[in-house]
Amino acid sequence: MEQNNPQVDLQDEVTQTEPATQAGEVMPSAEELLQAAERKAQEHYDAWMYAKAETENIRRRSAEDVSKAQKFAVERFSNEMLAVKDSLEAGLAVETASVESFKSGMELTLKQLSSVFDKFHITEINPVGEKLDPHKHQAISMVPNELPANTVVSVMQKGYALNDRVLRPALVLVSQGQ
Numbered sequence: 001m002e003q004n005n006p007q008v009d010l011q012d013e014v015t016q017t018e019p020a021t022q023a024g025e026v027m028p029s030a031e032e033l034l035q036a037a038e039r040k041a042q043e044h045y046d047a048w049m050y051a052k053a054e055t056e057n058i059r060r061r062s063a064e065d066v067s068k069a070q071k072f073a074v075e076r077f078s079n080e081m082l083a084v085k086d087s088l089e090a091g092l093a094v095e096t097a098s099v100e101s102f103k104s105g106m107e108l109t110l111k112q113l114s115s116v117f118d119k120f121h122i123t124e125i126n127p128v129g130e131k132l133d134p135h136k137h138q139a140i141s142m143v144p145n146e147l148p149a150n151t152v153v154s155v156m157q158k159g160y161a162l163n164d165r166v167l168r169p170a171l172v173l174v175s176q177g178q
Helices: 006-017 030-071 075-093 099-119
Strands: 122-125 137-143 152-157 159-162 165-168 170-175
Antiparallel strands (some): 152 170, 159 165
């Protein structure tokens, strides 16, 4: 196994610039060895500074990317919601509307909103008949009922989850049991 000897490397560098004499190799002087060592040290320092600057640039670009991702994370969702807002505004702009036309317009807008929710994996939490789960449900009150204790009897307000993470728990009434 061959080991690198820094003095031999420096001597090789110096002897490449010095011609050989009649007896063979010329031994470099201490001055030449020092200059070669200084050149090598400067090369290593320059490489280190370049690597340090590159690392700082990567760190800065990463921080900017994270900042932009946070700032514009809801852009796609917002664009989809604009269509729902347009539908609501169009429904309100109708001057000669009947109750039936308002109802059908609201149903269509609700269908559009549900489509946006599906697209972005926002799911409804509607736990009627399920056992109370404090991670997904918030019990408002207990009511007498034939169902087993802590069973959801009715939902006062639906909850919603985004990719299985609760955005808002469902507000529920639970059974006291017998």
